[in-house]
Amino acid sequence: MSRRPKVLVVDDEPDYLRIAARIAAGAGCAVMTAKAALEGVALAAAEPPDLILLDVGLPDISGFEAARRIRRAPATAAVPIIFFTVRSEVDMVSEGLALGAAGYVLKPFDPDELTRRIRAAVSGK
Amino acid sequence: MTRAVHCATADPAAAALLRAALKGLDLRFYPSAAALLKVWKGGGAALIDASLPDMSGRDLVAVLRGAPRTARSVIALAGPGPYSPAAAAACFDNGADEYFTFPPDPGLLKARLLNLMARSGRRPAAAEAPAEHSFGALKVSPEARTASVKGMQLRLTALEFDLLMYFLKNQGRVVSRGVLLEQVWRQGLETGTRSVDKRIEALRSKLGRAFGSKIRTVFGLGYIFRL
Structure with a gap:
């Protein structure tokens, strides 16, 4: 039996953390969660997931900085990252995508859209 | 003055349909939101596929409409068929000037796009919000x-x-x-x-x-x- 893909959700807003975790579980994934960026980076290093859903405005370091650290660690360098955030300024979106993100999703999001993106990212399509 | 139409789509079939429909116009193609954002600094028009690999077209429309450089340019969204009034309403609400579905009617798409591009030059500085x-x-x-x-x-x-x-x-x-x-x-x-x-x-x-x-x-x- 093939194992379920693992998704790490990092968000300091409990509502979005819960919603995104529920959607990822609904997409057939095992879910880990973190409420802060550094906690997410540590969790990813300890147990590399197949996908990271990463908020941008986090309380300790930004999601972009967290993504850079995740990319620098060999064990997580290739893990796809989808940013999901309220930050819709063009410079922020450009910066996020330039970091090699697999996706950039604006909050509030369409659950079907997020499900599609999670499935595509964990299947490598 | 020829103004380019910047088309963001990762689908080769969609790109072929756009090439056929918009023959004679200066078309530039981008396979992702990231590629379009890197190059397009406003002017002309952007034609965005609703499902890009890195962003939803609807989100990208909102981002471009909110950016000072592209806020006054023509932005159109192309969704999958069949035409859905709800999808169109959502896309207009995010700031798109035009919504159409694949496959587009070539004559109609070209005429509407040219019309919008001609009018965009005469737009007032402040975005015109529809009254209703x-x-x-x-x-x-x-x-x-x-x-x-x-x-x-x-x-x-x-x-x-x-x-x-x-x-x-x-x-x-x-x-x-x-x-x-x-x-x-x-x-x-x-x-x-x-x-x-x-x-x-x-x-x-x-x-x-x-x-x-x-x-x-x-x-x-x-x-x-x-x-």
């Missing part, structure tokens, strides 16, 4: 802060009107009670999520069965509004 948005029988006027269903004016409180506008702007997106408290009530969770539920019940009832039922409760998550 129509969603079938539901009509909403943001400036007058009024809403009506089948011509009957709804007696909404200020908060209910803000709630309706927020749902219309975020159609098809799941919104939690906490997010509504933050974005509509402008308050934190201490206000209590019960007040959200009660206000939504009131809004549903005022919208009547046809539109009230479009605000669906998503168990354990919040609400979603789909027309």
